[in-house]
Amino acid sequence: xxxxxxxxxxxxxxxxxxxxxxxxxxxxxxxxxxxxxxxxxxxxxxxxxxxxxxxxxxxxxxxxxxxxxxxxxxxxxxxxxxxxxxxxxxxxxxxxxxxxxxxxxxxxxxxxxxxxxxxxxxxxxxxxxxxxxxxxxxxxxxxxxxxxxxxxxxxxxxxxxxxxxxxxxxxxxxxxxxxxxxxxxxxxxxxxxxxxxxxxxxxxxxxxxxxxxxxxxxxxxxxxxxxxxxxxxxxxxxxxxxxxxxxxxxxxxxxxxxxxxxxxxxxxxxxxxxxxxxxxxxxxxxxxxxxxxxxxxxxxxxxxxxxxxxxxxxxxxxxxxxxxxxxxxxxxxxxxxxxxxxxxxxxxxxxxxxxxxxxxxxxxxxxxxxxxxxxxxxxxxxxxxxxxxxxxxxxxxxxxxxxxxxxxxxxxxxxxxxxxxxxxxxxxxxxxxxxxxxxxxxxxxxxxxxxxxxxxxxxxxxxxxxxxxxxxxxxxxxxxxxxxxxxxxxxxxxxxxxxxxxxxxxx
Amino acid sequence: xxxxxxxxxxxxxxxxxxxxxxxxxxxxxxxxxxxxxxxxxxxxxxxxxxxxxxxxxxxxxxxxxxxxxxxxxxxxxxxxxxxxxxxxxxxxxxxxxxxxxxxxxxxxxxxxxxxxxxxxxxxxxxxxxxxxxxxxxxxxxxxxxxxxxxxxxxxxxxxxxxxxxxxxxxxxxxxxxxxxxxxxxxxxxxxxxxxxxxxxxxxxxxxxxxxxxxxxxxxxxxxxxxxxxxxxxxxxxxxxxxxxxxxxxxxxxxxxxxxxxxxxxxxxxxxxxxxxxxxxxxxxxxxxxxxxxxxxxxxxxxxxxxxxxxxxxxxxxxxxxxxxxxxxxxxxxxxxxxxxxxxxxxxxxxx
Numbered sequence: 001x002x003x004x005x006x007x008x009x010x011x012x013x014x015x016x017x018x019x020x021x022x023x024x025x026x027x028x029x030x031x032x033x034x035x036x037x038x039x040x041x042x043x044x045x046x047x048x049x050x051x052x053x054x055x056x057x058x059x060x061x062x063x064x065x066x067x068x069x070x071x072x073x074x075x076x077x078x079x080x081x082x083x084x085x086x087x088x089x090x091x092x093x094x095x096x097x098x099x100x101x102x103x104x105x106x107x108x109x110x111x112x113x114x115x116x117x118x119x120x121x122x123x124x125x126x127x128x129x130x131x132x133x134x135x136x137x138x139x140x141x142x143x144x145x146x147x148x149x150x151x152x153x154x155x156x157x158x159x160x161x162x163x164x165x166x167x168x169x170x171x172x173x174x175x176x177x178x179x180x181x182x183x184x185x186x187x188x189x190x191x192x193x194x195x196x197x198x199x200x201x202x203x204x205x206x207x208x209x210x211x212x213x214x215x216x217x218x219x220x221x222x223x224x225x226x227x228x229x230x231x232x233x234x235x236x237x238x239x240x241x242x243x244x245x246x247x248x249x250x251x252x253x254x255x256x257x258x259x260x261x262x263x264x265x266x267x268x269x270x271x272x273x274x275x276x277x278x279x280x281x282x283x284x285x286x287x288x289x290x291x292x293x294x295x296x297x298x299x300x301x302x303x304x305x306x307x308x309x310x311x312x313x314x315x316x317x318x319x320x321x322x323x324x325x326x327x328x329x330x331x332x333x334x335x336x337x338x339x340x341x342x343x344x345x346x347x348x349x350x351x352x353x354x355x356x357x358x359x360x361x362x363x364x365x366x367x368x369x370x371x372x373x374x375x376x377x378x379x380x381x382x383x384x385x386x387x388x389x390x391x392x393x394x395x396x397x398x399x400x401x402x403x404x405x406x407x408x409x410x411x412x413x414x415x416x417x418x419x420x421x422x423x424x425x426x427x428x429x430x431x432x433x434x435x436x437x438x439x440x441x442x443x444x445x446x447x448x449x450x451x452x453x454x455x456x457x458x459x460x461x462x463x464x465x466x467x468x469x470x471x472x473x474x475x476x477x478x479x480x481x482x483x484x485x486x487x488x489x490x491x492x493x494x495x496x497x498x499x500x501x502x503x504x505x506x507x
Numbered sequence: 508x509x510x511x512x513x514x515x516x517x518x519x520x521x522x523x524x525x526x527x528x529x530x531x532x533x534x535x536x537x538x539x540x541x542x543x544x545x546x547x548x549x550x551x552x553x554x555x556x557x558x559x560x561x562x563x564x565x566x567x568x569x570x571x572x573x574x575x576x577x578x579x580x581x582x583x584x585x586x587x588x589x590x591x592x593x594x595x596x597x598x599x600x601x602x603x604x605x606x607x608x609x610x611x612x613x614x615x616x617x618x619x620x621x622x623x624x625x626x627x628x629x630x631x632x633x634x635x636x637x638x639x640x641x642x643x644x645x646x647x648x649x650x651x652x653x654x655x656x657x658x659x660x661x662x663x664x665x666x667x668x669x670x671x672x673x674x675x676x677x678x679x680x681x682x683x684x685x686x687x688x689x690x691x692x693x694x695x696x697x698x699x700x701x702x703x704x705x706x707x708x709x710x711x712x713x714x715x716x717x718x719x720x721x722x723x724x725x726x727x728x729x730x731x732x733x734x735x736x737x738x739x740x741x742x743x744x745x746x747x748x749x750x751x752x753x754x755x756x757x758x759x760x761x762x763x764x765x766x767x768x769x770x771x772x773x774x775x776x777x778x779x780x781x782x783x784x785x786x787x788x789x790x791x792x793x794x795x796x797x798x799x800x801x802x803x804x805x806x807x808x809x810x811x812x813x814x815x816x817x818x819x820x821x822x823x824x825x826x827x828x829x830x831x832x833x834x835x836x837x838x839x840x841x842x843x844x845x846x847x848x849x850x851x852x853x854x855x856x857x858x
Binding site for chain 2: 362
């Protein structure tokens with residue numbers, strides 16, 4: 001197909017942040033009816049490029065053309081007028097307002113007197129055509145993440161976007177939801193929209209992109225059409241010649257299992273606004289074992305972790321840690337006994353943005369670093385340096401405020417802290433989210449090492465490949481119940497996936 | 508510039524002060540300008556009035572010593588606001604806590620008149636602390652139990668405390684010597700805080716400075732301070748890190764109220780010498796303004812408490828020398844409050 005001019009075209013884009021050359025892109029374009037994937041490691045400059053295209057950052061140099069006409073993109077507002085829309089990683093929705101109100105807020109042509117019915121029909125028509133249906137009257141705060149993303153996309157399209165940029169759209173989605181998103185991509189492509197999306201997952205690229213632009217160190221090092229793309233050449237482009245080997249932690253040999261670390265017996269929780277009710281949940285984890293928890297997000301994963309960590313009390317049932325009844329233990333006591341936690345959203349659940357990295361690292365360590373009235377900072381730094389080195393993280397900047405770090409680095413701070421004291425039970429929710437391929441590999445290796453050292457690991461993830469690679473046993477959560485238990489010999493995407501969405505026989 | 512000095516100037520505290528000090532001066536100037544209009548309307552010459560006032564305050568030791576007298580309760584009541592604000596709590600009950608401290612300290616003075624001074628004064632201080640602490644402990648408890656927001660409960664308790672004081676000075680403690688004016692009997696000499704020379708500056712100022720030093724040290728140098736700042740910065744994460752958030756809320760509120768209670772104790776013991784109904788011209792409320800403007804730093808509290816002592820002294824002196832009615836002085840405070848609130852919130856609650 002010979003299309004006329006590309007929908008959006010950028011040439012010679014240069015962007016520096018102080019001494020750092022964040023972007024040096026010779027040429028980048030998206031055509032009508034095309035899905036372009038931006039692939040690359042953390043810090044390769046994907047987000048920066050997208051934010052420049054949306055007018056969020058102003059480049060130091062660069063020419064832009066929309067549908068062949070040269071233009072400048074000085075602000076997001078200007079970008080929207082040019083028909084460019086962007087869905088950020090952290091959505092910009094107002095939780096207390098309903099879906100249609102959120103969409104309405106974004107429209108430039110909003111009349112003085114809003115007629116909800118008329119606007120609602122307009123949204124609905126578009127939503128049905130693009131298979132983005134959500135209940136327009138619900139407050140956004142009560143929607144699942146996947147639905148919020150739909151609202152973001154609807155909002156942009158209704159405001160007239162022809163080019164849609166999505167920053168890591170699948171990061172927050174379960175596999176099934178991601179497939180739904182890719183179907184939406186296909187519909188949009190047929191309608192002649194141009195799509196750009198950021199990812200660092202090869203599988204997603206293969207699933208839905210027409211063209212893949214691979215970025216490394218701020219440059220586009222190669223653009224590959226889908227027909228030419230395969231894992232090997234993409235990996236080589238991403239990492240240069242030193243592509244990381246797929247070093248999966250070796251599975252523990254079939255030896256005598258360790259002592260029972262965590263045991264849940266018929267745990268049930270009371271109904272509460274905004275939470276999933278756990279029902280009749282029973283399972284155990286032994287030392288030297290990694291138990292994976294699969295499930296579409298929002299099926300009780302968070303609640304399960306909160307029960308284990310002592311943040312939530314069960315209505316009935318018993319929780320045992322190392323054989324002792326720990327149902328009523330405080331968070332501090334549970335942590336002091338060697339339970340580490342990596343929550344799903346590090347910035348809001350595991351760190352204090354206003355405090356420094358150093359201060360964040362010492363919190364939650366109980367009595368360990370107490371010295372007089374204050375704290376033994378020197379010993380802390382020694383321990384944390386060691387922990388970071390073990391995780392193959394670059395050195396930490398202790399004096400920086402946590403708020404200014406990137407999402408990946410915030411995750412690193414949490415992991416460094418939580419894994420520093422050789423925990424005996426690790427409860428990790430989506431720990432590799434936001435980490436690049438190499439760091440994610442290092443973390444999986446570390447979980448394997450922790451298992452070899454006799455620790456128990458509960459790994460909640462939405463990445464089935466990851467779960468299959470490291471788990472000794474897999475449980476599937478659906479509607480707050482265990483919908484299935486799988487052993488390595490039965491790790492198949494089809495079977496586990498079916499169990500997640502509820503069509504398989506409950507085990 | 509030596510490296511240490513450069514670092515010190517870039518410390519968060521110094522940075523905050525460099526932003527806040529000019530702001531505070533602007534607030535004071537704007538307030539004086541607005542008030543000048545009021546004076547003009549009243550037919551007074553504002554420039555002359557201000558000059559006379561400043562000469563009166565800074566021109567002799569008595570005027571200046573009165574400034575420190577006024578600053579003393581402000582120091583204590585503003586710490587009572589600043590301390591919970593580190594946890595993200597808003598304590599507007601300094602006034603009530605001050606009254607409760609005064610009330611319980613009076614009970615100590617009246618019930619143990621035979622004790623020697625070295626025993627009676629610490630006892631009264633402890634009583635004063637306990638009275639104020641009780642009045643903030645209850646809101647802290649209700650907040651920790653997620654029953655009532657502490658802003659509402661501390662505010663409402665402000666109305667009850669003066670009534671308790673009134674009940675006692677109209678009833679059980681009513682002084683026989685003056686039947687027309689409700690007040691408690693005069694304290695014995697041993698129950699009076701010693702003053703400095705012939706001035707009214709009293710030991711309460713030392714209490715204030717010690718509390719302020721402890722406040723600054725505890726917040727910045729101790730692990731409790733770190734955990735408090737953590738709770739203020741992200742309560743959810745703090746809970747997940749095993750910090751006993753509810754305990755911190757209850758204990759911090761109680762300590763804060765206790766500090767305001769000491770201000771009440773100092774007022775009855777050093778200034779009044781007996782329990783009276785009009786104990787405080789709103790020290791608890793002005794303390795809130797001081798803490799708000801100071802942004803929670805110890806040095807800021809010291810500077811702002813001084814500034815507000817000046818403002819309220821100006822009001823008092825104008826009342827005497829220019830004959831402006833008392834309501835106009837309230838207007839001056841209201842103007843300051845308005846300008847302060849028109850700016851950003853307290854640093855404790857902002858990011």
